Amino acid sequence: MEKALSVKGLRKSFGDRVVLNGVDFDVAAGEFVVLLGANGSGKSTALRCVVGLAEADAGEVAIAGDRAAMVFQQIHLVRRRSVIDNVCAGGLAGLPLSRSLSPVLFPKDLRAKAMACLDRVGLADRAKDRAGSLSGGQQQRVAVARALCQGAGVLLADEPVSALDPAAATQVMSLLAELAHRDGLAVAAVLHQPDLARRHADRVLGLLHGEIRLSTSASDLSDVDIEALYAPDRVFA
Amino acid sequence: MTARKYLTAAIVIVVLGGAHVFAWQTTEVSPGALVDGWRGMARFLAEALPPDLDWDTVVQPGLEACLTTLAIGLLGTTLSIPAALLFAVLGTRGRNRIVYQVSRSVMSFLRAVPDVVFALVFVTAVGLGPFAGVLALICHNVGVLGKLWSEAMDEVDPGPADALRVSGAGEAQVVANAVLPAVVPALVGLLLYRFDVNVRSSLVLGLVGAGGVGFLINQSIQLFQFDQMATYILMVLVLIVAVDLLSAAVRRRLG
Ligand SMILES: Nc1ncnc2c1ncn2[C@@H]1O[C@H](COP(=O)(O)OP(=O)(O)OP(=O)(O)O)[C@@H](O)[C@H]1O
Ligand SMILES: [Mg+2]
Numbered sequence: 306m307e308k309a310l311s312v313k314g315l316r317k318s319f320g321d322r323v324v325l326n327g328v329d330f331d332v333a334a335g336e337f338v339v340l341l342g343a344n345g346s347g348k349s350t351a352l353r354c355v356v357g358l359a360e361a362d363a364g365e366v367a368i369a370g371d372r373a374a375m376v377f378q379q380i381h382l383v384r385r386r387s388v389i390d391n392v393c394a395g396g397l398a399g400l401p402l403s404r405s406l407s408p409v410l411f412p413k414d415l416r417a418k419a420m421a422c423l424d425r426v427g428l429a430d431r432a433k434d435r436a437g438s439l440s441g442g443q444q445q446r447v448a449v450a451r452a453l454c455q456g457a458g459v460l461l462a463d464e465p466v467s468a469l470d471p472a473a474a475t476q477v478m479s480l481l482a483e484l485a486h487r488d489g490l491a492v493a494a495v496l497h498q499p500d501l502a503r504r505h506a507d508r509v510l511g512l513l514h515g516e517i518r519l520s521t522s523a524s525d526l527s528d529v530d531i532e533a534l535y536a537p538d539r540v541f542a
Numbered sequence: 543m544t545a546r547k548y549l550t551a552a553i554v555i556v557v558l559g560g561a562h563v564f565a566w567q568t569t570e571v572s573p574g575a576l577v578d579g580w581r582g583m584a585r586f587l588a589e590a591l592p593p594d595l596d597w598d599t600v601v602q603p604g605l606e607a608c609l610t611t612l613a614i615g616l617l618g619t620t621l622s623i624p625a626a627l628l629f630a631v632l633g634t635r636g637r638n639r640i641v642y643q644v645s646r647s648v649m650s651f652l653r654a655v656p657d658v659v660f661a662l663v664f665v666t667a668v669g670l671g672p673f674a675g676v677l678a679l680i681c682h683n684v685g686v687l688g689k690l691w692s693e694a695m696d697e698v699d700p701g702p703a704d705a706l707r708v709s710g711a712g713e714a715q716v717v718a719n720a721v722l723p724a725v726v727p728a729l730v731g732l733l734l735y736r737f738d739v740n741v742r743s744s745l746v747l748g749l750v751g752a753g754g755v756g757f758l759i760n761q762s763i764q765l766f767q768f769d770q771m772a773t774y775i776l777m778v779l780v781l782i783v784a785v786d787l788l789s790a791a792v793r794r795r796l797g
Binding site: 337356357358373374375377379380381382383385386394395396397399400402405406407448451452455475542 | 556558699700701702704705707708709710711712714719720723724727
């Protein structure tokens with residue numbers, strides 16, 4: 306399969322604390338990969354290095370189309386703005402300032418594209434509502450729509466369902482899986498729920514001691530694998 | 543260890559006590575003078591009541607002066623916005639250290655000099671009148687508003703800005719579409735609060751010759767027309783309560 310995201314030898318330290326000690330993984334187009342790992346194992350740091358929010362000390366990141374899109378656990382919408390304006394904000398790259406300094410200036414085709422993305426996550430009817438007035442699960446889907454509006458082929462998600470109730474979590478996970486399987490995106494999500502990974506993902510990676518120590522198809526993910534990742538006797542890096 | 547604690551406590555008590563004795567003497571506190579002055583106060587009150595409500599000589603000039611006071615407060619606030627915004631942005635955390643230190647120091651200086659002192663300076667520069675008051679308010683308010691604003695900017699959640707940065711948006715696009723929408727309501731709230739304070743300050747500025755109703759109060763005291771002064775003070779009361787209610791109402795709607 307075609308690799309849409311390829312990470313090789315990613316290293317990152319904060320002071321003397323080595324967080325990532327040579328992380329390698331790939332995600333193919335049309336594949337949904339889940340990244341598991343204990344608190345503090347460096348999952349967020351790895352994603353932030355991939356999208357450029359943090360600078361890696363060493364390593365190579367190759368992304369088809371150059372830029373990955375990302376959704377966050379804390380959703381990070383502008384709550385006072387309308388849903389559609391938030392989605393439009395994902396597609397601002399490359400627009401001249403004269404068309405992007407305020408939502409009233411956003412071009413028609415950007416609005417049309419944003420509307421299509423919103424429709425893709427099933428919230429077209431809420432376009433005009435204030436983002437802050439939606440439920441947590443709906444807001445997370447708006448955040449996914451904003452990421453889609455960027456038009457990237459790679460979508461990363463850092464604990465996208467940790468703040469959601471089980472029904473909303475399932476809805477967002479199904480959406481991410483569909484985006485991979487039906488729309489052909491390469492999707493990688495950090496999760497803390499192995500069960501959700503088993504149910505929705507294609508492949509599961511496990512981060513431990515700054516390296517990828519587990520890589521298995523989701524259907525083969527065993528309790529022993531999980532135990533090894535979260536075992537209480539693990540040594541902190 | 544406990545002996546040392548007692549010693550520290552004793553030293554603190556002695557020093558604080560000494561400071562109060564010294565303060566008592568320097569400020570010439572004298573309860574006796576207050577008691578003796580009781581008659582003077584009573585006479586003063588008797589003269590102030592009832593207030594002089596003559597339309598032509600007192601009420602109309604008073605109302606006009608209130609408008610001037612309001613105008614000084616308004617312009618002093620509005621005209622300080624550009625400089626306050628500049629220093630606030632330059633004084634947010636995460637900036638170049640030198641730029642940050644310089645803008646914080648400028649704001650501290652402007653804040654440390656009371657607006658009355660600025661007013662006295664400007665009265666000698668541009669003469670008695672409301673313009674001196676406007677200039678004084680601008681100078682002091684740039685320092686205060688700039689500091690309040692840069693703190694509000696520091697508190698903004700960086701998440702939405704990060705989300706847009708990931709998508710490849712430029713810094714100006716990030717500011718316009720993530721930072722400003724989050725921060726503008728807070729900035730407007732602080733601006734209204736400063737308007738409120740500045741209207742009150744412009745009264746005091748009037749006392750030192752910078753126009754408005756404060757100037758009339760000063761005049762009536764110097765001419766011993768305490769009944770006129772009482773009218774002006776009532777007007778001030780109404781003015782301040784009105785401005786306070788207005789800005790509180792607007793801020794509530796923003797929040
Ligand atoms: N900006 C930073 N400065 C210093 N240390 C950091 C910084 N960001 C992360 N770390 C450290 O890096 C380590 C990994 O953090 P990271 O957030 O990547 O973990 P995580 O796997 O996402 O954990 P969680 O499951 O709790 O989200 C932690 O020990 C954390 O303290
Ligand atoms: Mg994390």
